[in-house]
Amino acid sequence: MSWKPTPQTEDKLTKLLGAYPDRKAACIPALFLAQDELGWVPDDAIAWVSEKLGMAKSMVEGVATFYTMFNMEKIGKHHLELCTNISCSLCGAEQVLEALEKELGIKAGETTPDGLFTLHEVECLATCGMGPAMQVHDRIFEGITLEKVPEIIKELKGEG
Amino acid sequence: MDSYLTRNFDRPDAKTLAGYEKLGGFRTARKALGMKPEDVVAQVKAANLRGRGGAGFPAGVKWGFLPDNGKPRYLVVNADEGEPGTFKDRQLMERDPYQLLEGILITCHAIKAKVAYIYVRGELVHAARFLEECIEEMRFKHYLGKRCMGMPMELDVFVHRGAGAYICGEETALLNSLEGKRGEPRLKPPFPAVEGAFADPTIVNNVESIANIPHILEHGGEWFAKLGVEGDGGTRIFGVSGHVRKPGLYERPVGYNLRTLLFEDCGGIRGGNQLKAVIPGGSSTPVLLPSEIDIPLSIEGLQGAGSMVGSAAIIVMDETVCTVRAMWRLSRFYHHESCGQCTPCRDGCGWIEKIMERIEFGKGVPEDLETLEKTAHGLSGTTICPLADACAMPTLGFLGKFRKEFEEHIEKKECPYGNAFVPPWEVD
Ligand SMILES: Cc1cc2nc3c(=O)[nH]c(=O)nc-3n(C[C@H](O)[C@H](O)[C@H](O)COP(=O)(O)O)c2cc1C
Ligand code: SF4
Ligand code: FES
Numbered sequence: 001m002s003w004k005p006t007p008q009t010e011d012k013l014t015k016l017l018g019a020y021p022d023r024k025a026a027c028i029p030a031l032f033l034a035q036d037e038l039g040w041v042p043d044d045a046i047a048w049v050s051e052k053l054g055m056a057k058s059m060v061e062g063v064a065t066f067y068t069m070f071n072m073e074k075i076g077k078h079h080l081e082l083c084t085n086i087s088c089s090l091c092g093a094e095q096v097l098e099a100l101e102k103e104l105g106i107k108a109g110e111t112t113p114d115g116l117f118t119l120h121e122v123e124c125l126a127t128c129g130m131g132p133a134m135q136v137h138d139r140i141f142e143g144i145t146l147e148k149v150p151e152i153i154k155e156l157k158g159e160g
Numbered sequence: 161m162d163s164y165l166t167r168n169f170d171r172p173d174a175k176t177l178a179g180y181e182k183l184g185g186f187r188t189a190r191k192a193l194g195m196k197p198e199d200v201v202a203q204v205k206a207a208n209l210r211g212r213g214g215a216g217f218p219a220g221v222k223w224g225f226l227p228d229n230g231k232p233r234y235l236v237v238n239a240d241e242g243e244p245g246t247f248k249d250r251q252l253m254e255r256d257p258y259q260l261l262e263g264i265l266i267t268c269h270a271i272k273a274k275v276a277y278i279y280v281r282g283e284l285v286h287a288a289r290f291l292e293e294c295i296e297e298m299r300f301k302h303y304l305g306k307r308c309m310g311m312p313m314e315l316d317v318f319v320h321r322g323a324g325a326y327i328c329g330e331e332t333a334l335l336n337s338l339e340g341k342r343g344e345p346r347l348k349p350p351f352p353a354v355e356g357a358f359a360d361p362t363i364v365n366n367v368e369s370i371a372n373i374p375h376i377l378e379h380g381g382e383w384f385a386k387l388g389v390e391g392d393g394g395t396r397i398f399g400v401s402g403h404v405r406k407p408g409l410y411e412r413p414v415g416y417n418l419r420t421l422l423f424e425d426c427g428g429i430r431g432g433n434q435l436k437a438v439i440p441g442g443s444s445t446p447v448l449l450p451s452e453i454d455i456p457l458s459i460e461g462l463q464g465a466g467s468m469v470g471s472a473a474i475i476v477m478d479e480t481v482c483t484v485r486a487m488w489r490l491s492r493f494y495h496h497e498s499c500g501q502c503t504p505c506r507d508g509c510g511w512i513e514k515i516m517e518r519i520e521f522g523k524g525v526p527e528d529l530e531t532l533e534k535t536a537h538g539l540s541g542t543t544i545c546p547l548a549d550a551c552a553m554p555t556l557g558f559l560g561k562f563r564k565e566f567e568e569h570i571e572k573k574e575c576p577y578g579n580a581f582v583p584p585w586e587v588d
């Protein structure tokens with residue numbers, strides 16, 4: 001294994017185990033811990049979780065691939081997840097998607113060549129009354145308009 | 161008092177334990193923890209609290225299904241809010257987290273559970289983090305632990321985050337996901353109350369259901385029952401989205417009139433446009449026509465109109481909306497979210513999506529409508545969980561009520577509404 005989690009990550013996992021009667025239940029949180037460190041879930045992360053929780057690697061992989069929030073491939077620094085489900089689409093998400101694609105020069109599902117942005121369409125973000133909504137890691141943008149698109153991109157670029 | 165669940169939403173001071181207590185918080189928990197568990201359950205039964213997660217099962221009755229077999233019991237709070245149009249649970253967690261936690265404390269006393277999990281949708285990062293901080297504060301103050309609030313009751317609460325799969329909102333999929341597995345629904349029976357989390361008796365309840373509990377215990381089950389209609393008590397938080405002037409959350413008594421909500425409280429339709437269609441209870445519930453909305457928002461009221469109150473998420477569409485496009489968008493969602501265990505669901509949702517797309521883009525053929533109907537009927541009631549029905553019901557609803565529009569697309573070989581919804585900036 002070339003990747004080793006930091007001691008803090010190991011500690012967090014140990015603490016997590018206390019929440020469950022069966023250590024396998026920590027599979028999703030453990031995958032999150034690895035992804036928080038690496039930005040995605042490479043084989044090394046799967047191997048770490050499998051070793052720590054006493055699960056077969058194929059089981060851990062089965063879990064990781066079931067859930068859309070685990071990135072099985074490297075993604076851009078800023079992960080833009082625009083909701084295009086019904087309520088947001090009724091309020092302009094389709095046009096916002098087009099504007100984002102144009103601004104970034106990529107299509108949904110792609111990453112910009114400089115590795116800064118990955119754009120995805122996602123399902124409802126539980127912000128339906130304030131849409132269109134877009135999540136960027138732990139931030140949520142609401143009521144996005146065409147004018148706001150370049151502003152949001154500029155702001156995120158400014159954060160490096 | 162017509163609203164209680166949202167009363168602290170605009171009070172930032174409610175977000176700390178001390179602030180919440182100043183507003184009267186945890187007084188009821190103290191009282192309820194001194195009551196016999198059976199008496200707490202009796203109040204919830206008398207309240208006619210119907211589950212707020214979508215299925216509407218009476219909470220008190222469900223709690224009564226727990227077997228007395230000496231096994232550990234769990235409460236699992238369903239905070240996987242993912243039904244398109246639904247946005248109440250996130251707000252309940254972010255704007256008044258202690259209300260939910262007080263509900264959990266009382267519920268666990270009533271059902272004799274020593275561990276509760278809040279299964280928070282993975283995307284709701286803030287809600288999960290905030291709840292964790294609040295739980296930490298409660299542990300620190302011994303509101304949780306070996307002797308909660310100094311009473312002979314043991315409880316700990318943990319936040320478990322999902323990771324992006326709508327199907328995990330279905331309670332048995334949620335339990336698998338909690339156990340660290342793929343979120344695939346289980347065959348029922350056994351029901352979770354008998355064999356749930358870690359194969360032990362488990363009560364799964366929605367966030368809003370549990371947030372109601374302190375109020376039921378504070379004012380009594382009878383008070384709660386009287387707020388609503390017969391057999392369906394309390395208020396509900398209606399989430400209105402789409403083409404009304406003032407979308408948002410509206411807490412109203414069960415039985416409130418749908419037309420009043422949309423045309424008075426929400427300010428009517430944007431730009432003075434005509435109303436075309438209303439999805440009354442989240443994306444899986446059959447659509448209503450403008451002529452059908454003079455109805456009480458209750459489980460029975462919507463049943464009478466051929467639909468469902470579901471998660472109380474009301475999606476409003478004005479005259480500019482192409483209903484074929486709307487249904488295509490929904491079918492994409494259900495196809496994407498099918499877990500793939502059952503062939504009718506895995507394939508059927510895919511077919512519906514394909515046909516809807518083809519019709520929307522002018523490539524439909526007249527036989528498509530019959531195929532749609534057949535496929536949708538083939539989905540209903542043939543699968544492990546109701547996700548397949550959740551795709552079939554709106555399909556049949558839209559096709560039944562807007563058939564003309566479907567036919568028009570096929571005849572003209574194009575979408576008469578242009579290939580996009582009209583955004584707000586082109587209306588107001
Ligand atoms: C496909 C599907 C998705 C569901 N999603 C949710 C959800 O996001 N939140 C929720 O509380 N219930 C959801 N439910 C309903 C749950 O299975 C369950 O009935 C509910 O959590 C019980 O709590 P309640 O009785 O308090 O409503 C869903 C059901 C299905 C079939
Ligand atoms: S009906 Fe669909 S979502 Fe439900 S278990 Fe079957 S395949 Fe999975
Ligand atoms: S539909 Fe976009 S947040 Fe719900």
